[in-house]
Amino acid sequence: MAYEIAKDTCKFRFGMSNPEQLDAWLKENPKAIGLSFVGRSNVGKSSTINSLFGKKMAKTSKTPGRTREINIFSFRLNNDGKLDESLPEFYFYDLPGYGHAQVSKEMSKNWEVLIGTFFSEISLHTLMLNIQDARHPNQKSDQEFHSFLKEFSFETFILFNKIDKLKKQKERAALNKLKPVLSKEFKWVKQMYFTSAESKDGLSQVEEAIISYLLRQESLLQSMDG
Ligand SMILES: Nc1nc2c(ncn2[C@@H]2O[C@H](COP(=O)(O)OP(=O)(O)O)[C@@H](O)[C@H]2O)c(=O)[nH]1
Ligand SMILES: [Mg+2]
Secondary structure, three states, rough: OOEEEEEEEEEEEEEEHHHHHHHHHHHOOOOOOEEEEEEEEEHHHHHHHHHHHHHOOOOOOOOOOOOOOEEEEEEEEOOOOOEOOOHHHHHHHHOOOOOOOOOOOHHHHHHHHHHHHHHHHHHEEEEEEEEEEOOOOHHHHHHHHHHHHHHOOOOOOEEEOOHHHOOOHHHHHEEEEEEEHHHHHHHOEEEEEOOOOOOOOOOOHHHHHHHHHHHHHHHHHHHOOO
């Protein structure tokens, strides 16, 4: 592959917990091209980010539901091992997990406003990467999130993470059986992957798909401007 994520260019930019501050940033950046990580707490969003963008980018946690901010990062792409300066800076967003019961009412209210602001103001050139736990896919909160997301027109991929934990052949077979069911259920989801942030299984395919999305958006914006 000619293009790859230039890990040495990945930078943490902002941690947003204030919806107004987030709103202002999003409105200033209507043409930002990037991707967003969304999923239940503890499914491995931060770990997947770290595997794709470089160690210790995002904070991983043993305690679910800790990140209550939207973290904004920027990165660039290499082409044949060299930074491609003709391409803009891209962004990725680490979102707080949904479906975590043990938060106070106040916190969940702020979460709702923050997430609402994010999805209604974020550039449409943003790929949604929904991470789910391969051992417990399509939970109630995943379904609720999907019915929310369906109202928007973002391109969406699903990553079923932690496949390294599916040790038994039986569990893997069950997941494979689920594939056609999930494809039916998630007709509007463009691509699905089985991954492990731990063993890195499946992540090079995900990186390839992300890059292809970014380059597509970039040429789309070029043609609109030109
Ligand atoms: N075995 C295994 N553990 C993982 C994987 N991805 C994440 N974890 C672990 O799951 C826990 C939660 O991960 P984290 O990335 O913080 O989840 P987040 O809340 O979705 O950001 C951590 O203890 C990780 O080490 C994976 O693919 N395989
Ligand atoms: Mg996290």
